[in-house]
Amino acid sequence: MGYFLRFWKKPKNVASLLKGTLSEEMFDESLLLDHVKIEDYLMVALGIRSCSFLTIPAEFENGDELGKKIDVLCREDFQAVLSATADKKMVLIPKLKKKIRESFKKVIFASAVYRAHMEWSRKLFLQTYDIEVRPSIHELYLFNNSRVKKELRRLRNVRNVARERFALSMGGSERKTGLAFPEELSSDYLFSVGKLLEYPSCCVERYVHDRLRENATVEMRASRQVKELRKEGKEPDIYAYFVRNFFPCGPRCRSASEMGRKAFDLLSKVSPKLADLYLECVRKNVEMVEKYPELIGQYRKKMKKRAQKLSRM
DSSP: OEEEESOOOOOSHHHHHHIIIIIHHHHOSSSSSHHIIIIIHHHHHHHSSSSSEEETTTTSTTTHHHHHHHHHHHHHHHHHHHHHOOOHHHHHHHHHHHHHHHHHHTTTTSSHHHHHHHHHHTTOOEEEEEEEETTTTTEEEEEEEEEHHHHHHHHHHHHHHHHHHHHHHHOOOOOSSSSGGGGGGGGHHHHHHHTTTTTHHHHHHHHHHHHHHHHHHHHHHHHHHHHHHHHHHHOOGGGGGGGOOOOOOTTTOOOHHHHHHHHHHHHHHHHOOOHHHHHHHHHHHHHHHHHHHHHHHHHHHHHHHHHHHHOOO
Protein backbone atom coordinates (compact mmCIF):
# COMPACT_ATOMS: atom_id res chain seq x y z
CA MET A 1 0.00 0.00 0.00
CA GLY A 2 1.37 3.39 -0.95
CA TYR A 3 1.30 6.59 0.98
CA PHE A 4 1.27 10.18 -0.19
CA LEU A 5 3.05 13.16 1.27
CA ARG A 6 2.24 16.69 0.18
CA PHE A 7 4.52 19.53 1.05
CA TRP A 8 3.86 23.26 1.10
CA LYS A 9 3.27 25.15 -2.11
CA LYS A 10 6.41 25.19 -4.19
CA PRO A 11 7.89 28.38 -5.65
CA LYS A 12 7.19 29.23 -9.27
CA ASN A 13 10.83 28.83 -10.23
CA VAL A 14 12.74 26.01 -8.53
CA ALA A 15 15.65 26.61 -10.90
CA SER A 16 16.30 29.97 -9.27
CA LEU A 17 16.66 28.25 -5.89
CA LEU A 18 19.11 25.75 -7.32
CA LYS A 19 21.32 28.45 -8.77
CA GLY A 20 22.34 29.35 -5.26
CA THR A 21 23.99 27.19 -2.63
CA LEU A 22 21.34 24.48 -2.98
CA SER A 23 22.93 23.10 -6.15
CA GLU A 24 26.29 22.89 -4.37
CA GLU A 25 24.65 21.06 -1.49
CA MET A 26 23.09 18.60 -3.90
CA PHE A 27 26.38 18.07 -5.73
CA ASP A 28 28.19 17.34 -2.45
CA GLU A 29 25.44 15.15 -0.94
CA SER A 30 27.07 11.79 -0.15
CA LEU A 31 23.90 9.89 0.79
CA LEU A 32 22.34 10.10 -2.68
CA LEU A 33 23.78 8.30 -5.70
CA ASP A 34 24.75 10.59 -8.56
CA HIS A 35 22.17 9.27 -11.03
CA VAL A 36 19.47 9.55 -8.35
CA LYS A 37 20.39 13.20 -7.70
CA ILE A 38 20.20 14.13 -11.36
CA GLU A 39 17.72 11.80 -13.02
CA ASP A 40 15.22 11.33 -10.20
CA TYR A 41 15.34 14.54 -8.18
CA LEU A 42 16.60 17.38 -10.36
CA MET A 43 14.95 16.35 -13.63
CA VAL A 44 11.58 16.34 -11.87
CA ALA A 45 12.27 19.50 -9.85
CA LEU A 46 13.22 21.35 -13.05
CA GLY A 47 10.14 20.12 -14.91
CA ILE A 48 12.02 17.99 -17.43
CA ARG A 49 9.82 15.08 -16.44
CA SER A 50 6.82 15.08 -14.14
CA CYS A 51 7.58 11.81 -12.34
CA SER A 52 10.48 9.50 -11.54
CA PHE A 53 11.15 6.65 -9.14
CA LEU A 54 13.98 4.88 -7.41
CA THR A 55 14.08 1.36 -6.04
CA ILE A 56 14.69 0.96 -2.32
CA PRO A 57 17.10 -0.21 -1.02
CA ALA A 58 18.85 -1.11 -4.31
CA GLU A 59 19.40 2.54 -5.25
CA PHE A 60 20.65 3.60 -1.86
CA GLU A 61 24.40 4.10 -1.55
CA ASN A 62 24.49 1.48 1.23
CA GLY A 63 21.73 -0.70 -0.18
CA ASP A 64 23.65 -3.97 0.19
CA GLU A 65 24.42 -3.22 3.84
CA LEU A 66 20.78 -2.43 4.62
CA GLY A 67 19.63 -5.55 2.79
CA LYS A 68 21.97 -7.70 4.88
CA LYS A 69 20.57 -6.17 8.08
CA ILE A 70 17.05 -7.18 6.99
CA ASP A 71 18.32 -10.68 6.18
CA VAL A 72 19.77 -11.08 9.69
CA LEU A 73 16.52 -10.01 11.32
CA CYS A 74 14.55 -12.51 9.21
CA ARG A 75 16.96 -15.45 9.12
CA GLU A 76 15.10 -17.63 11.66
CA ASP A 77 11.80 -17.25 9.80
CA PHE A 78 13.56 -17.90 6.48
CA GLN A 79 15.19 -21.08 7.80
CA ALA A 80 11.85 -22.23 9.20
CA VAL A 81 10.28 -21.98 5.73
CA LEU A 82 13.17 -23.85 4.11
CA SER A 83 13.00 -26.76 6.55
CA ALA A 84 9.20 -26.99 6.76
CA THR A 85 7.01 -29.54 5.01
CA ALA A 86 4.76 -28.38 2.17
CA ASP A 87 1.64 -28.12 4.35
CA LYS A 88 3.43 -26.02 7.00
CA LYS A 89 4.97 -23.69 4.40
CA MET A 90 1.48 -22.33 3.68
CA VAL A 91 1.39 -20.98 7.23
CA LEU A 92 5.04 -19.97 7.56
CA ILE A 93 5.41 -18.02 4.29
CA PRO A 94 2.89 -15.28 5.26
CA LYS A 95 4.64 -15.08 8.63
CA LEU A 96 7.99 -14.61 6.87
CA LYS A 97 6.57 -11.88 4.64
CA LYS A 98 5.20 -10.07 7.68
CA LYS A 99 8.59 -10.27 9.39
CA ILE A 100 10.33 -8.91 6.28
CA ARG A 101 7.89 -5.97 6.13
CA GLU A 102 8.48 -5.17 9.78
CA SER A 103 12.24 -5.46 9.35
CA PHE A 104 12.14 -3.26 6.24
CA LYS A 105 10.43 -0.50 8.18
CA LYS A 106 12.80 -0.89 11.12
CA VAL A 107 15.96 -0.83 9.00
CA ILE A 108 15.13 1.33 5.99
CA PHE A 109 12.78 3.99 7.31
CA ALA A 110 15.04 4.62 10.31
CA SER A 111 18.22 4.90 8.23
CA ALA A 112 20.15 8.12 7.61
CA VAL A 113 20.11 7.50 3.87
CA TYR A 114 16.32 7.26 3.78
CA ARG A 115 15.98 10.44 5.82
CA ALA A 116 18.34 12.19 3.40
CA HIS A 117 16.15 11.21 0.44
CA MET A 118 13.04 12.51 2.15
CA GLU A 119 14.81 15.72 3.16
CA TRP A 120 15.82 16.39 -0.43
CA SER A 121 12.23 15.85 -1.50
CA ARG A 122 11.29 18.60 0.93
CA LYS A 123 14.08 20.93 -0.19
CA LEU A 124 13.10 20.58 -3.84
CA PHE A 125 9.34 20.78 -3.14
CA LEU A 126 8.73 17.29 -4.52
CA GLN A 127 5.87 15.06 -3.48
CA THR A 128 6.49 11.37 -2.77
CA TYR A 129 4.56 8.13 -3.06
CA ASP A 130 5.84 4.80 -1.73
CA ILE A 131 4.74 1.48 -3.23
CA GLU A 132 5.66 -1.92 -1.85
CA VAL A 133 6.72 -4.12 -4.77
CA ARG A 134 7.81 -6.96 -2.53
CA PRO A 135 8.09 -7.02 1.27
CA SER A 136 11.81 -6.27 0.88
CA ILE A 137 11.56 -3.94 -2.14
CA HIS A 138 9.82 -0.58 -2.41
CA GLU A 139 9.57 2.01 -5.17
CA LEU A 140 9.73 5.65 -4.13
CA TYR A 141 8.06 7.91 -6.70
CA LEU A 142 8.90 11.60 -6.90
CA PHE A 143 6.62 14.08 -8.67
CA ASN A 144 5.81 17.77 -8.83
CA ASN A 145 2.11 17.77 -9.60
CA SER A 146 -0.69 16.45 -7.39
CA ARG A 147 -2.48 15.02 -10.43
CA VAL A 148 0.24 12.40 -10.69
CA LYS A 149 -1.06 10.92 -7.44
CA LYS A 150 -4.14 9.61 -9.24
CA GLU A 151 -2.00 7.96 -11.92
CA LEU A 152 0.20 6.34 -9.29
CA ARG A 153 -2.81 4.86 -7.55
CA ARG A 154 -4.05 3.54 -10.87
CA LEU A 155 -0.62 2.06 -11.61
CA ARG A 156 -0.64 0.27 -8.26
CA ASN A 157 -4.04 -1.23 -9.06
CA VAL A 158 -2.97 -2.24 -12.58
CA ARG A 159 0.06 -3.99 -11.10
CA ASN A 160 -2.07 -5.88 -8.57
CA VAL A 161 -4.53 -7.00 -11.25
CA ALA A 162 -1.69 -8.17 -13.49
CA ARG A 163 -0.20 -10.21 -10.65
CA GLU A 164 -3.55 -11.77 -9.77
CA ARG A 165 -4.19 -12.75 -13.38
CA PHE A 166 -0.73 -14.28 -13.67
CA ALA A 167 -1.24 -16.27 -10.46
CA LEU A 168 -4.59 -17.58 -11.72
CA SER A 169 -3.13 -18.52 -15.09
CA MET A 170 -0.39 -20.50 -13.34
CA GLY A 171 -2.88 -22.32 -11.14
CA GLY A 172 -0.66 -21.92 -8.11
CA SER A 173 2.46 -23.24 -9.86
CA GLU A 174 5.85 -21.60 -9.51
CA ARG A 175 6.72 -21.49 -13.21
CA LYS A 176 9.54 -19.05 -13.89
CA THR A 177 8.93 -16.21 -16.33
CA GLY A 178 12.52 -15.02 -16.66
CA LEU A 179 11.32 -11.72 -15.21
CA ALA A 180 11.59 -10.36 -11.69
CA PHE A 181 7.92 -9.31 -11.64
CA PRO A 182 5.00 -10.88 -13.55
CA GLU A 183 3.38 -7.48 -14.25
CA GLU A 184 6.09 -7.07 -16.90
CA LEU A 185 3.91 -9.38 -19.00
CA SER A 186 0.97 -6.93 -18.89
CA SER A 187 0.76 -4.46 -21.76
CA ASP A 188 -1.57 -2.24 -19.70
CA TYR A 189 1.01 -2.03 -16.94
CA LEU A 190 3.94 -1.41 -19.30
CA PHE A 191 2.17 1.33 -21.25
CA SER A 192 1.01 2.93 -17.99
CA VAL A 193 4.56 3.06 -16.62
CA GLY A 194 5.94 4.43 -19.87
CA LYS A 195 3.36 7.21 -19.96
CA LEU A 196 3.81 8.06 -16.28
CA LEU A 197 7.60 8.36 -16.61
CA GLU A 198 7.23 10.29 -19.88
CA TYR A 199 9.30 7.93 -21.98
CA PRO A 200 9.03 8.53 -25.77
CA SER A 201 6.08 6.62 -27.23
CA CYS A 202 8.27 4.95 -29.87
CA CYS A 203 10.51 3.53 -27.15
CA VAL A 204 7.58 2.36 -25.03
CA GLU A 205 5.98 0.61 -28.00
CA ARG A 206 9.24 -1.18 -28.86
CA TYR A 207 9.73 -2.17 -25.23
CA VAL A 208 6.22 -3.62 -24.94
CA HIS A 209 6.58 -5.45 -28.27
CA ASP A 210 9.85 -7.05 -27.23
CA ARG A 211 8.74 -7.88 -23.70
CA LEU A 212 5.51 -9.58 -24.71
CA ARG A 213 6.97 -11.38 -27.70
CA GLU A 214 9.41 -13.35 -25.57
CA ASN A 215 10.38 -12.88 -21.95
CA ALA A 216 13.37 -10.71 -21.12
CA THR A 217 14.48 -9.97 -24.69
CA VAL A 218 14.45 -6.19 -24.21
CA GLU A 219 17.83 -6.11 -22.51
CA MET A 220 19.38 -8.41 -25.11
CA ARG A 221 18.01 -6.34 -27.96
CA ALA A 222 19.18 -3.03 -26.52
CA SER A 223 22.64 -4.42 -25.78
CA ARG A 224 22.94 -5.90 -29.27
CA GLN A 225 21.96 -2.59 -30.89
CA VAL A 226 24.80 -0.74 -29.15
CA LYS A 227 27.35 -3.45 -29.94
CA GLU A 228 26.34 -3.64 -33.61
CA LEU A 229 26.54 0.14 -33.96
CA ARG A 230 30.04 0.15 -32.53
CA LYS A 231 31.07 -2.60 -34.97
CA GLU A 232 30.06 -0.23 -37.77
CA GLY A 233 32.47 2.33 -36.37
CA LYS A 234 29.66 4.50 -35.03
CA GLU A 235 28.75 5.61 -31.53
CA PRO A 236 25.36 5.66 -29.79
CA ASP A 237 23.87 9.04 -28.91
CA ILE A 238 24.51 9.20 -25.17
CA TYR A 239 21.62 11.65 -24.72
CA ALA A 240 19.19 8.93 -25.90
CA TYR A 241 19.98 7.11 -22.64
CA PHE A 242 18.73 10.05 -20.61
CA VAL A 243 17.86 8.02 -17.48
CA ARG A 244 19.05 4.76 -15.99
CA ASN A 245 17.19 1.53 -16.76
CA PHE A 246 15.59 3.10 -19.83
CA PHE A 247 15.90 1.28 -23.15
CA PRO A 248 15.47 3.51 -26.21
CA CYS A 249 14.00 1.95 -29.33
CA GLY A 250 17.35 2.58 -30.98
CA PRO A 251 20.76 3.88 -29.88
CA ARG A 252 20.13 7.08 -31.82
CA CYS A 253 16.45 7.62 -31.08
CA ARG A 254 15.71 11.28 -31.81
CA SER A 255 12.85 11.60 -29.31
CA ALA A 256 14.88 10.11 -26.46
CA SER A 257 17.89 12.24 -27.39
CA GLU A 258 15.76 15.38 -27.23
CA MET A 259 14.88 14.53 -23.61
CA GLY A 260 18.53 14.08 -22.73
CA ARG A 261 19.64 17.28 -24.43
CA LYS A 262 16.87 19.24 -22.77
CA ALA A 263 18.03 17.93 -19.40
CA PHE A 264 21.63 18.85 -20.12
CA ASP A 265 20.71 22.37 -21.30
CA LEU A 266 18.60 23.13 -18.22
CA LEU A 267 21.17 21.66 -15.84
CA SER A 268 23.89 23.73 -17.53
CA LYS A 269 21.96 26.92 -16.76
CA VAL A 270 21.61 25.87 -13.11
CA SER A 271 25.09 24.48 -12.47
CA PRO A 272 27.88 23.50 -14.91
CA LYS A 273 29.09 20.99 -12.31
CA LEU A 274 25.71 19.25 -12.24
CA ALA A 275 25.57 19.28 -16.04
CA ASP A 276 28.97 17.58 -16.20
CA LEU A 277 27.77 15.05 -13.63
CA TYR A 278 24.76 14.35 -15.84
CA LEU A 279 27.04 13.67 -18.83
CA GLU A 280 28.91 11.17 -16.69
CA CYS A 281 25.60 9.53 -15.75
CA VAL A 282 24.35 9.11 -19.32
CA ARG A 283 27.70 7.67 -20.40
CA LYS A 284 27.36 5.10 -17.63
CA ASN A 285 23.78 4.44 -18.74
CA VAL A 286 25.01 3.51 -22.22
CA GLU A 287 27.66 1.27 -20.72
CA MET A 288 25.09 -0.45 -18.52
CA VAL A 289 22.76 -1.12 -21.44
CA GLU A 290 25.61 -2.54 -23.51
CA LYS A 291 26.67 -4.84 -20.65
CA TYR A 292 23.15 -5.65 -19.42
CA PRO A 293 23.18 -9.40 -20.23
CA GLU A 294 26.39 -9.81 -18.22
CA LEU A 295 25.08 -7.64 -15.39
CA ILE A 296 21.88 -9.69 -15.15
CA GLY A 297 23.94 -12.86 -14.87
CA GLN A 298 26.06 -11.34 -12.11
CA TYR A 299 22.94 -10.19 -10.23
CA ARG A 300 21.35 -13.64 -10.36
CA LYS A 301 24.53 -15.25 -9.03
CA LYS A 302 24.64 -12.68 -6.24
CA MET A 303 21.02 -13.39 -5.23
CA LYS A 304 21.62 -17.14 -5.33
CA LYS A 305 24.69 -16.78 -3.15
CA ARG A 306 22.76 -14.55 -0.74
CA ALA A 307 19.96 -17.13 -0.43
CA GLN A 308 22.47 -19.93 0.14
CA LYS A 309 24.19 -17.88 2.87
CA LEU A 310 20.86 -17.21 4.57
CA SER A 311 20.00 -20.92 4.58
CA ARG A 312 23.30 -21.70 6.33
CA MET A 313 23.02 -18.99 9.01
